[in-house]
Amino acid sequence: MNNHKGALENALIAQRAGLPVVRKDFIYDERKLSEVQADLVLLIAALNIDLDDFIAAARAIGMEPLVEAHSEEELERALETEAKIIGINNRNLKTLEIDLGTFERLAPRAKEAGVFLVAESGVHSPEDARRMAQAGADALLVGTELMVGPERLRKINRL
Template sequence: MTVLDDIVAGVREDLEERRKQVGLSEIVERARAAEPARAFDLDADFGVIAEVKRRSPSRGDLAHIPDPGTLARLYAAGGARAISVLTEARRFSGSLDDLDSVRAAVDIPVLRKDFMVDEYQFHEARAHGADLVLLIVAALDPTQLSEFHALANDLGMTALVETHNEAELEIAMDLGAPLIGVNTRNLKDLSVDTGRFAPLAARAPKGCTLVAESGVAGPADVAGYADAGADLVLVGEALVTGGDPEAAVATFTATGQEHRARVVS
């Protein structure tokens, strides 16, 4: 069993507990009653998706975050394009309460970052105010991926389709996903190789918005991703451990915009 398989198994178990408390029909109604999802601008300048992240399977505990909303406001003040909120509990110590806190604190789009493997989770995400959701190609078969991508769109949310290799990128491209992530973390051993991004970015279709995920420790990493074609970077660990998340988001954004402008020109 891979790390991903183990995480997904836990996600399914926890989901069943939530489903016992709130059935599918009720969560669907809550999603319908929620305020409309906020649009995520795919054509804006280079930006940062800043993540609320307490811990990770690879590094363990990262930061004590008593109020995710306060952190989200700092991210927004630094110019973040969106806030990513980990809601997986077992490996990342996240929760839907964190999503609620962030949604109430900021006006920019919010991504529910979780392992989405069941229809219920998409209605649940919308009911808790998510504007974007993560779809991990490695966790879904092509039919599920297509159905879930359509469901996210039907609910007004933008799907970030995450890939790790050429085969997964081809699947995302066949799906016609406008927002594609390239995660440079190996899901089998959790190692990171930022060099994986450039070859995949070179194969991505023109007009697609590319998100570089994992491996950002500082401005040099952001510059490298931007030079290779990234339109956004998703950053968590460096922001929650760096001491000044607002300034870090601003620096990463400025660095990425400078380097992306060079590539475009």
């Protein structure tokens, strides 16, 4: 395994092990979609990409898009697309500050639209996971916490 924890070759290792792969990157060019095959690919509304085009391109190569929003405006843009999975990022990409209240504030609108809803960032404990689930999360995207200590997944999964 590559020492750089975000290396694309690590996705290939996970695939060979039969694990689902999420391509979690700043995809701003459709050509980057084909760098590695994944089950899901993160498309970030804050990058001001043409979400419709990127969703179609991702699906054309066998990946399901996970469209990420952080604000009301981004969420509305995501809901205007054919995205079936929407993530609400608790991390502000401009300031890097994390506020679990972001998900709690935006989740009702996404749930009303009937999408599969992912709470992203800021989940560090079973209590945080429970809080996101109670606010409507169908799934959690937990990255940094697991990079620090993969064994922490057991604790977070105890809901």
